[in-house]
Amino acid sequence: MECDKCKAIINEEESKELHGRILCEDCYMDSLSPARMCDxxxxxxxxxxxxxxxxxxxxxxxxxxxxxxxxxxxxxxxxxxxxxxxxxxxxxxxxxxxxxxxxxxxxxxxxx
Ligand SMILES: [Zn+2]
Structure with missing residues (x-):
């Protein structure tokens, strides 16, 4: 499978689901804390x-x-x-x- 956001190939254990999207761990973390990059x-x-x-x-x-x-x-x-x-x-x-x-x-x- 691939990450919905960055299209990285990820295996099932690495995939996270958020709002119906399959995300890799990095994108998942990014989506959870968008305020991290800036405020x-x-x-x-x-x-x-x-x-x-x-x-x-x-x-x-x-x-x-x-x-x-x-x-x-x-x-x-x-x-x-x-x-x-x-x-x-x-x-x-x-x-x-x-x-x-x-x-x-x-x-x-x-x-x-
Ligand atoms: Zn990703």
Whole structure:
């Protein structure tokens, strides 16, 4: 007999049956644990967090960042989220990605 999936020739003792298919031992193990190769659920949930929220609307980068902070901390007071963003801004300043400047007499943050 042969494996339904990879077509390897197998003898009866080696064959496994899964959902009505005859599989060799390797394919059987693969079919039993498809998450072994990668973790599609983890990828999916991370991706869905980045791309869409539950209503299917796009989440922009800043919103995704906020979601990530909440995910990492398990929840925060609203005011402290602003502190987090402030801290990121300071870090970006330090990396010389953004800088403070004056525009029409007002202080602004702009790209370096
Ligand atoms: Zn096989």
């Amino acid at each position: 599609p659920w983890a990828v999916y949930s991370a991706k869905s967090l980045m791309d869409k929220n539950e209503s299917g609307l796009e989440v922009n980068e800043i919103q995704a960042k906020i979601l990530r902070i909440l995910e990492e901390t398990g929840g925060k007071e609203p005011g402290t989220i602003a502190d987090d963003l402030e801290r990121e801004l300071a870090a970006l300043r330090h990396m010389e990605k953004v800088r403070g400047a004056l525009k029409d007499g007002k202080k602004i943050i702009c790209l370096w």
